[in-house]
Amino acid sequence: MTNVVEVRHAAAGYDGREILSDVSLSVAAGDVVAVLGANGSGKSTLIRTVLGLVPLRRGEIDLFGTPQRRFRQWERIGYVPQRLGAGSGVPATVGEVVASGRLARRGIFRFPGAADKAAVREALGDVGLLDRIGDPVSTLSGGQQQRTLIARALAGKPDLLVLDEPTAGVDAASQEAFAAALTRFAASGGSIMLVLHELGPLRPLIGRGVVVHDGRIAYEGTPPEPAGHHAEPGHDHVHPHADEVKAGICEWAPTEGTKAY
Amino acid sequence: MELLTYPFMLRALAGALIIGLVAPALGIYLVQRRLSLIGDGIGHVALTGVGVGLLTNNSPVLAAVVVATIGAVGVELIRERGRTSGDLALALLFYGGIAGGVVLVGLSDNGNSNLMQYLFGSLLTTSPQDLVVIGGLGAAVLVAMLALRPALFALCNDEEYARVSGLPVRTLNILLAVVTAVTVTIAMRTVGLLLVSALMVVPVAAAQQVTRGFRTTMAAAMLIGVAAAGAGIVVSAEADTAPGATTVLLALVAFLGATLAAAVRRALIRRSHPPVAAEPPDVVLHG
Numbered sequence: 001m002t003n004v005v006e007v008r009h010a011a012a013g014y015d016g017r018e019i020l021s022d023v024s025l026s027v028a029a030g031d032v033v034a035v036l037g038a039n040g041s042g043k044s045t046l047i048r049t050v051l052g053l054v055p056l057r058r059g060e061i062d063l064f065g066t067p068q069r070r071f072r073q074w075e076r077i078g079y080v081p082q083r084l085g086a087g088s089g090v091p092a093t094v095g096e097v098v099a100s101g102r103l104a105r106r107g108i109f110r111f112p113g114a115a116d117k118a119a120v121r122e123a124l125g126d127v128g129l130l131d132r133i134g135d136p137v138s139t140l141s142g143g144q145q146q147r148t149l150i151a152r153a154l155a156g157k158p159d160l161l162v163l164d165e166p167t168a169g170v171d172a173a174s175q176e177a178f179a180a181a182l183t184r185f186a187a188s189g190g191s192i193m194l195v196l197h198e199l200g201p202l203r204p205l206i207g208r209g210v211v212v213h214d215g216r217i218a219y220e221g222t223p224p225e226p227a228g229h230h231a232e233p234g235h236d237h238v239h240p241h242a243d244e245v246k247a248g249i250c251e252w253a254p255t256e257g258t259k260a261y
Numbered sequence: 262m263e264l265l266t267y268p269f270m271l272r273a274l275a276g277a278l279i280i281g282l283v284a285p286a287l288g289i290y291l292v293q294r295r296l297s298l299i300g301d302g303i304g305h306v307a308l309t310g311v312g313v314g315l316l317t318n319n320s321p322v323l324a325a326v327v328v329a330t331i332g333a334v335g336v337e338l339i340r341e342r343g344r345t346s347g348d349l350a351l352a353l354l355f356y357g358g359i360a361g362g363v364v365l366v367g368l369s370d371n372g373n374s375n376l377m378q379y380l381f382g383s384l385l386t387t388s389p390q391d392l393v394v395i396g397g398l399g400a401a402v403l404v405a406m407l408a409l410r411p412a413l414f415a416l417c418n419d420e421e422y423a424r425v426s427g428l429p430v431r432t433l434n435i436l437l438a439v440v441t442a443v444t445v446t447i448a449m450r451t452v453g454l455l456l457v458s459a460l461m462v463v464p465v466a467a468a469q470q471v472t473r474g475f476r477t478t479m480a481a482a483m484l485i486g487v488a489a490a491g492a493g494i495v496v497s498a499e500a501d502t503a504p505g506a507t508t509v510l511l512a513l514v515a516f517l518g519a520t521l522a523a524a525v526r527r528a529l530i531r532r533s534h535p536p537v538a539a540e541p542p543d544v545v546l547h548g
Binding site: 052073074079084089091096099101108148162250258 | 289292361406409411412414418419421422423424425426427428429433465469472473474475476479500
């Protein structure tokens with residue numbers, strides 16, 4: 001059986017800077033692979049290169065057995081970016097954003113039908129946001145916006161989910177909803193490739209960890225156990241704010257240990 | 262009101278209503294991707310086209326369409342490379358366009374009055390042929406913007422996601438740029454650059470104060486555009502003011518009204534629903 005993702009000696013980067021120098025990696029059907037590494041190690045660049053968002057300089061990437069350059073079955077891939085776009089003030093409802101996930105399957109010239117609407121509702125139910133379908137995404141918390149993005153990817157009924165740090169800055173309730181949705185997706189035979197800053201609540205789901213360091217794969221195998229104060233008993237990575245936190249991603253201020261953009 | 266019995270007034274009204282309906286349907290995508298000023302920028306590039314047309318004894322409108330389209334596609338390509346911000350690219354376009362227009366029109370011995378005519382248009386001298394052109398253009402743009410709404414929404418909302426969905430991102434971007442250029446250039450000759458570029462943006466800005474979704478914003482913006490255009494022509498006829506500028510002012514009044522209404526509504530909601538229990542913690546800090 002052909003691998004879902006096959007990366008052979010890939011090099012990639014932006015402008016003059018090479019970020020990945022020689023990366024090889026395969027994701028088989030049903031695999032759940034976590035791409036780990038420090039900030040700036042190239043882990044996000046790796047998945048963005050797999051998706052074709054960063055141009056490949058050397059090496060080869062196959063998606064579902066087809067060279068990336070000739071790959072057209074994008075409906076088989078569900079992409080969950082790190083953030084909902086900053087937005088320009090033109091409102092969009094949760095349902096409208098999630099409906100974008102149906103485009104790859106439907107094509108741009110057909111209007112959404114009953115199957116599209118059912119898939120949107122199902123995906124929103126899967127992440128526990130069906131009751132917010134008519135609300136503007138700007139009124140959602142950061143974690144709920146992130147769940148909206150995973151619902152958008154799930155609505156397209158992909159075979160492979162690619163997620164870029166889906167749990168960064170996400171509240172505990174959303175992290176759980178997230179882990180549950182991903183677990184169901186993996187249990188139904190889906191493959192997952194996700195970038196993580198740390199394993200967190202997704203730890204039980206991860207089959208294999210790949211650590212990127214300095215543009216290369218430094219480690220590949222069972223996910224590394226937490227070490228240092230991360231391993232202390234009772235350390236659950238949750239430090240709730242006492243105050244009510246304002247909705248919207250812009251108000252979320254990066255703090256020590258989280259990644260700032 | 263009896264001014265509206267004159268055919269020239271009816272043609273002016275029809276032209277304004279068409280632009281009032283179509284411009285926001287196109288403009289909402291431009292606002293969504295933070296290119297609110299592109300209409301005005303393209304209008305200024307079109308002036309260079311007018312200059313080229315006058316200098317080479319070709320149709321100024323045709324030359325303007327060609328030059329404006331090249332300019333719009335140029336801005337799109339600059340934006341796509343990501344080396345220059347959309348804001349700076351627009352400024353370069355704006356100044357280059359107007360300077361080129363002034364120099365070329367000056368060289369062609371036609372004087373600046375000619376340039377002003379292209380910049381501000383003259384709604385009241387809309388000919389039946391003009392109306393046919395505006396009507397045909399409007400119908401084509403409207404159909405394209407409505408039919409491609411899911412794809413254009415996805416593109417303007419999250420371009421990288423659209424790319425990974427396999428959408429023809431560059432083609433759609435260039436389509437949007439070309440449609441904007443052609444619409445502005447053809448409409449500015451008749452209704453004026455001010456009216457067409459303002460009606461792409463102001464009704465959208467007004468609508469989004471009170472709407473919750475993209476589809477409702479689009480519908481409300483088109484409604485506000487039509488209402489402002491209709492009222493603008495009638496008011497300007499009664500008050501003897503410039504029709505295009507009157508329409509734009511009325512659209513701005515709609516924006517202020519909508520902003521005020523939204524603020525009042527928020528205040529009322531706050532009063533009737535005092536904050537209940539604090540929401541569950543929203544942020545997880547990794548430490």
